[in-house]
Amino acid sequence: MPDRVKYLIDEQELPDSWYNIAADLPEPLPPVLNPATGEPIGPDDLAAIFPRNLIEQEVSTEREIEIPEPVREVYRQWRPTPLYRARRLERALDTPARIYYKYEGGSPTGSHKPNTSVAQAFFNKQAGIHKLTTETGAGQWGSSLAYAGALFDLEILVYMVKVSLRQKPYRGGLIQTFGANVIPSPSQTTESGRAILAEDPDCNGSLGIAISEAVEAAVKGDKTRYALGSVLNHVMLHQTVIGLEAMKQMELAGDDPDILIGCTGGGSNFAGLIFPFLGQQLRGGRTRRIIAVEPAACPTLTRGRYAYDYGDTSHLTPLLKMHTLGSRFMPPGFHTGGLRYHGMAPLVSHAVSLGLAEPVAKAQLACFEAGVLTARTEGITPAPEATHAIRAAIDEALRCKQEGRSETILFNFCGHGHFDMQAYMDYFAGNLKDHACSEEEIAMALAGLPGAG
Amino acid sequence: MPDRVKYLIDEQELPDSWYNIAADLPEPLPPVLNPATGEPIGPDDLAAIFPRNLIEQEVSTEREIEIPEPVREVYRQWRPTPLYRARRLERALDTPARIYYKYEGGSPTGSHKPNTSVAQAFFNKQAGIHKLTTETGAGQWGSSLAYAGALFDLEILVYMVKVSLRQKPYRGGLIQTFGANVIPSPSQTTESGRAILAEDPDCNGSLGIAISEAVEAAVKGDKTRYALGSVLNHVMLHQTVIGLEAMKQMELAGDDPDILIGCTGGGSNFAGLIFPFLGQQLRGGRTRRIIAVEPAACPTLTRGRYAYDYGDTSHLTPLLKMHTLGSRFMPPGFHTGGLRYHGMAPLVSHAVSLGLAEPVAKAQLACFEAGVLTARTEGITPAPEATHAIRAAIDEALRCKQEGRSETILFNFCGHGHFDMQAYMDYFAGNLKDHACSEEEIAMALAGLPGAG
Numbered sequence: 001m002p003d004r005v006k007y008l009i010d011e012q013e014l015p016d017s018w019y020n021i022a023a024d025l026p027e028p029l030p031p032v033l034n035p036a037t038g039e040p041i042g043p044d045d046l047a048a049i050f051p052r053n054l055i056e057q058e059v060s061t062e063r064e065i066e067i068p069e070p071v072r073e074v075y076r077q078w079r080p081t082p083l084y085r086a087r088r089l090e091r092a093l094d095t096p097a098r099i100y101y102k103y104e105g106g107s108p109t110g111s112h113k114p115n116t117s118v119a120q121a122f123f124n125k126q127a128g129i130h131k132l133t134t135e136t137g138a139g140q141w142g143s144s145l146a147y148a149g150a151l152f153d154l155e156i157l158v159y160m161v162k163v164s165l166r167q168k169p170y171r172g173g174l175i176q177t178f179g180a181n182v183i184p185s186p187s188q189t190t191e192s193g194r195a196i197l198a199e200d201p202d203c204n205g206s207l208g209i210a211i212s213e214a215v216e217a218a219v220k221g222d223k224t225r226y227a228l229g230s231v232l233n234h235v236m237l238h239q240t241v242i243g244l245e246a247m248k249q250m251e252l253a254g255d256d257p258d259i260l261i262g263c264t265g266g267g268s269n270f271a272g273l274i275f276p277f278l279g280q281q282l283r284g285g286r287t288r289r290i291i292a293v294e295p296a297a298c299p300t301l302t303r304g305r306y307a308y309d310y311g312d313t314s315h316l317t318p319l320l321k322m323h324t325l326g327s328r329f330m331p332p333g334f335h336t337g338g339l340r341y342h343g344m345a346p347l348v349s350h351a352v353s354l355g356l357a358e359p360v361a362k363a364q365l366a367c368f369e370a371g372v373l374t375a376r377t378e379g380i381t382p383a384p385e386a387t388h389a390i391r392a393a394i395d396e397a398l399r400c401k402q403e404g405r406s407e408t409i410l411f412n413f414c415g416h417g418h419f420d421m422q423a424y425m426d427y428f429a430g431n432l433k434d435h436a437c438s439e440e441e442i443a444m445a446l447a448g449l450p451g452a453g
Numbered sequence: 454m455p456d457r458v459k460y461l462i463d464e465q466e467l468p469d470s471w472y473n474i475a476a477d478l479p480e481p482l483p484p485v486l487n488p489a490t491g492e493p494i495g496p497d498d499l500a501a502i503f504p505r506n507l508i509e510q511e512v513s514t515e516r517e518i519e520i521p522e523p524v525r526e527v528y529r530q531w532r533p534t535p536l537y538r539a540r541r542l543e544r545a546l547d548t549p550a551r552i553y554y555k556y557e558g559g560s561p562t563g564s565h566k567p568n569t570s571v572a573q574a575f576f577n578k579q580a581g582i583h584k585l586t587t588e589t590g591a592g593q594w595g596s597s598l599a600y601a602g603a604l605f606d607l608e609i610l611v612y613m614v615k616v617s618l619r620q621k622p623y624r625g626g627l628i629q630t631f632g633a634n635v636i637p638s639p640s641q642t643t644e645s646g647r648a649i650l651a652e653d654p655d656c657n658g659s660l661g662i663a664i665s666e667a668v669e670a671a672v673k674g675d676k677t678r679y680a681l682g683s684v685l686n687h688v689m690l691h692q693t694v695i696g697l698e699a700m701k702q703m704e705l706a707g708d709d710p711d712i713l714i715g716c717t718g719g720g721s722n723f724a725g726l727i728f729p730f731l732g733q734q735l736r737g738g739r740t741r742r743i744i745a746v747e748p749a750a751c752p753t754l755t756r757g758r759y760a761y762d763y764g765d766t767s768h769l770t771p772l773l774k775m776h777t778l779g780s781r782f783m784p785p786g787f788h789t790g791g792l793r794y795h796g797m798a799p800l801v802s803h804a805v806s807l808g809l810a811e812p813v814a815k816a817q818l819a820c821f822e823a824g825v826l827t828a829r830t831e832g833i834t835p836a837p838e839a840t841h842a843i844r845a846a847i848d849e850a851l852r853c854k855q856e857g858r859s860e861t862i863l864f865n866f867c868g869h870g871h872f873d874m875q876a877y878m879d880y881f882a883g884n885l886k887d888h889a890c891s892e893e894e895i896a897m898a899l900a901g902l903p904g905a906g
Contacts (some may be wrong), residue, residue: 108833108834174834177879178829
């Protein structure tokens with residue numbers, strides 16, 4: 001028998017419940033605040049934006065939250081996802097480390113995002129909602145919500161960051177193919193959009209602006225709510241199917257990760273893989289190294305401030321305690337991947353602030369180099385987002401080689417790059433560059449924090 | 454328990470051998486002819502183009518040909534592929550038919566092509582070859598051979614039809630990401646290409662021209678051979694893993710197909726699903742309806758002639774007995790999918806000529822309509838090629854509804870459409886049209902057949 005590379009588990013082993021890390025945190029998550037009063041907000045304050053059942057999940061401290069059967073039924077189309085041993089990558093690196101990856105690119109939209117879009121569509125439908133609004137940057141989330149909307153018969157309206165839609169028209173096409181509407185943001189369809197266009201008619205848009213438009217459209221719409229693809233607690237919750245499956249698969253492989261790695265934009269794919277393992281540790285289990293990898297061009301965890309901030313540019317959201325670069329931070333336009341959000345999931349920020357995870361930042365050229373090596377060894381072309389996790393995994397494997405240590409590394413391969421070939425072509429043509437934010441840029445961005453300056 | 458939608462088999466059930474239909478044909482396949490002498494050619498005549506081990510497979514009449522372990526090891530990355538029951542599509546059609554599909558889009562390049570590219574790369578490497586040349590139209594095959602070349606350390610040179618590379622630059626980017634070279638065809642790098650450019654400097658290219666260039670480059674190169682992604686017997690052979698797995702999975706589903714459907718360009722995905730079932734029938738098993746679906750704009754099986762013809766435009770290949778529109782047939786440029794080859798796999802042509810399969814032609818707008826319905830029900834956006842098989846499956850399911858019959862339909866879902874979103878966007882924008890070749894176009898094309906006119 002040859003060396004095994006793929007660890008599958010049967011669909012009977014699809015988790016019955018999501019794992020809620022709020023049950024095991026050594027200190028509770030700081031509350032969400034009402035910006036007008038500075039007081040913690042209650043579930044009622046969120047009812048115009050989210051349905052009750054999702055608000056309950058958002059504030060729950062139950063350890064296990066059941067996955068409804070209709071959601072499991074859809075999950076089964078592509079889940080459990082495979083866990084791979086990256087033997088060819090290991091050979092190319094000549095490392096004694098054992099590298100594993102959980103591969104989420106086999107979903108209908110090519111990333112981990114449907115894990116939560118399907119759940120959110122189900123719960124909104126159950127709550128009698130007819131329409132969902134959302135924003136999308138690189139388009140992974142927008143296409144995933146469009147897919148889920150098609151399955152649960154919900155109208156979907158996606159505000160897509162204008163520059164991203166221009167760079168990735170095909171993600172817009174995919175959203176349309178699933179039957180959803182896509183509007184370039186900033187747009188004339190909302191007050192937030194009109195205000196920004198009045199100031200700057202050529203504005204390229206940002207995730208923060210698109211969130212403002214989507215929230216406004218949800219609040220003003222009939223039987224309409226807003227859906228977010230990352231950042232919030234219930235999104236992290238839904239993504240834990242990744243890590244719950246991976247734990248069983250690592251057992252099947254007869255191995256146990258010393259190092260866990262995920263890339264972080266809003267934090268959901270990182271949390272999805274890592275929280276079930278971290279929960280074990282918090283309940284007295286083994287301590288592992290946990291690495292959160294972000295782009296050097298949008299260094300939220302490594303150079304941002306852990307503070308209360310808005311989730312959007314027009315300040316329509318409550319205040320979240322999170323690592324942030326300020327809600328008006330604009331990542332440089334030439335950075336090709338997603339991972340461009342100014343903030344970070346409060347749960348991920350909390351874990352980092354408690355010293356439970358190490359944040360690192362990687363520059364984009366080194367990430368594309370890692371992506372190309374992965375394509376040529378493992379045969380899968382990674383999304384630019386995923387290349388950040390891969391870069392960190394490779395760097396750890398090379399350290400293992402230098403130190404002569406045979407550590408076990410597990411990373412989340414959160415999506416394929418089939419919609420990102422322009423970025424690879426730009427990389428091959430030498431048209432990409434690295435960007436490390438200057439001290440001045442960071443200071444200016446942080447000056448925009450509420451209460452700052 | 455809910456209705457089951459996915460039928461997986463364990464990787465231990467990956468077939469040990471490919472199935473060779475030549476062993477069971479009621480009449481042997483007409484021989485390949487040397488165009489100079491009109492005599493059957495022998496293995497020696499092919500040695501400049503293909504390695505010996507693949508030539509042996511090309512002419513073998515052994516029923517089972519072992520899959521080497523290194524090929525099985527690579528297959529296991531994404532195989533066995535899932536077989537799905539299309540319950541949501543059935544509900545949308547309100548049909549009593551049961552629709553199943555074998556899904557090949559989960560491979561590293563998103564189609565069935567790696568089933569043979571991996572095998573061909575392995576056998577060429579084993580034969581001491583250093584470099585492979587090939588052609589590609591829509592790019593599915595070129596990217597698949599590039600992927601296989603990366604795994605087996607072979608240099609890969611891909612001639613890509615110029616108009617396709619312009620329409621689908623990202624398939625070119627994917628080829629490059631796997632480390633292969635891609636040249637727009639016709640090019641100045643070959644005599645064939647130069648001759649065509651001298652006549653028409655703006656020539657858009659065609660598969661036939663690109664084959665000429667790739668064959669020429671192989672024959673003139675050192676330790677270089679040519680690889681073809683369809684048409685030839687050994688390619689059909691490698692694709693039979695699809696049908697061999699599907700047979701086990703239909704058993705697992707406790708069902709048995711009454712109708713088998715595949716789309717046909719060169720014939721390989723059709724043959725891959727269908728030949729193992731057809732072989733059963735030829736050995737005395739059950740007779741099923743077998744439907745080969747081609748585009749109305751390139752109606753090789755339905756309106757071509759079953760005759761000896763060249764495989765390429767410059768007439769560098771031997772003569773193959775096949776359904777053909779003539780080696781200089783140019784399918785209309787606005788037809789967006791692959792499936793544009795003038796000829797057809799001799800084995801598929803032979804089966805059709807013996808009455809073992811029904812050919813049908815489908816127009817492109819109806820195919821895109823079927824593709825959109827599939828995306829919105831099954832959640833997978835099909836490649837334009839695959840929409841032809843889906844259209845036929847839907848039409849059969851609607852017939853079942855009309856007749857009140859509960860038949861079982863199985864089709865090959867040969868690839869996803871993530872690289873084809875421009876075609877979907879053109880469809881939504883109303884920029885696509887149907888094209889049925891006129892009698893004059895067909896007559897003119899057929900006049901180019903050897904010995905004709």
